[in-house]
Amino acid sequence: MLRRRFQSPAAWVETADLFAILTTVSLPWSTSLTAIFNAAFLVCMVPFLDVGAFLRSLTRPISAAPIALFLLALVGTLWSDAAWVLRLHAVSPTVKLLVLPVLVYHFERSQRGHWIFIAFLASCAVLSVMSWLVVVYPGLSLRPYDPLERGIFVKNYIDQSQEFALCAIALAYPVMMLLRERRYWLAALLTMLALSFVANMVFVVISRTALVTMPIMLGMFGLLHLRGRSIAIITVSLLALAAIAWQASPQLRRTADTFSQDYQLYMQKRIPTSMGERLEYWRHAVQFFVRAPLKGHGTGSTQGLFERASTEPSWVPGVRVFPNPHNQTLHVAVQWGLVGIVVLYTIWILHLMLFRGDGLACWIGMLVVVQNIFTSLFNSHLFDFHEGWMYVIGVGVAGGIVNYAKQKPMAAQSEYSLAATLAQTGDP
Incomplete structure (x- = not known):
């Protein structure tokens, strides 16, 4: 029995699916487990991999663009003046992008892609419960x-x-579809789950990045899936809920107040607040880019550039030296110049175009890309471990599901054409 499973392509596909699910489940909890399960997923694809089909899949723009960014980071080590340890360390955040084409390829052939989304939702729901428990029992x-x-x-x-x-925002689409199908109880259950995530952010803790980007994500949902009257009703309802949450949550007010407080302390008193540090990084990163606009300063050069800038009189005292400027575009521009910016934005644009259309996979894929684009205004989220893997898994799995759905009508049409040809020729 065990030998037959080792010799069964279907069994290896199931095992690969299992490790993909475990990778997703572990992502909110552990970096080590995420890496281990992902490695196991890749290993399980090897025994029965159709090498020719896989290599052809890598030539598609949606897969080639992430590979191109990795190759650019690798080649960029050649003109960097940083120590080789720093150069190779700066390449490592781009390695995860190589997994994205593999996920697209795999989930074009596996029909368990939606389990990845369910697994991530369930894992985050459990984490939400733990978050509330930690509020009550900090130990x-x-x-x-x-x-x-x-x-x-x-x-x-x-x-x-x-x-x-x-x-929370991803659940808006299935709730809308369930309401249209008049499956009110299940829609209510998913709505409560979405609100539980929002409640945790309102009353426990929320990052300023999420506070800024969530309205953008909600606005995108309205534009894509709602009509004028529905948009007006939901907007009024959300504004009312936001007003209630604002009054009820001191934590939310404190988080919002830090925007103006941090800015004023930095601009007026040159105190190195969190926002002030970002402004300082951005100001110097633009200067670094201007010095080498075409190909940048090379992979891993940012830390040395900031270290040297910190000794200049224009550097605000107390601002920490950080190896990236907390902005994805600037992080790429400093290291690889205009070439890097073109590759980065090509990735985002191609993946946005991939998810044009209806369906849960298109919605989740689009949402993951949009979230990454806007949060990358304040962080280097494509290169960060956690947010980078959210992008790789979300786009890879959703992209595979979308491509699988596109291939089914083509296959059906091909079979119909073949049957018609055989009927006309009289062949059995």
């Missing part, structure tokens, strides 16, 4: 106690906010 947290990150069981409040925001 349960696996992190050192920090009053600014209350309710965080593992990782940090930025990662947790990204997960909860994605889940």
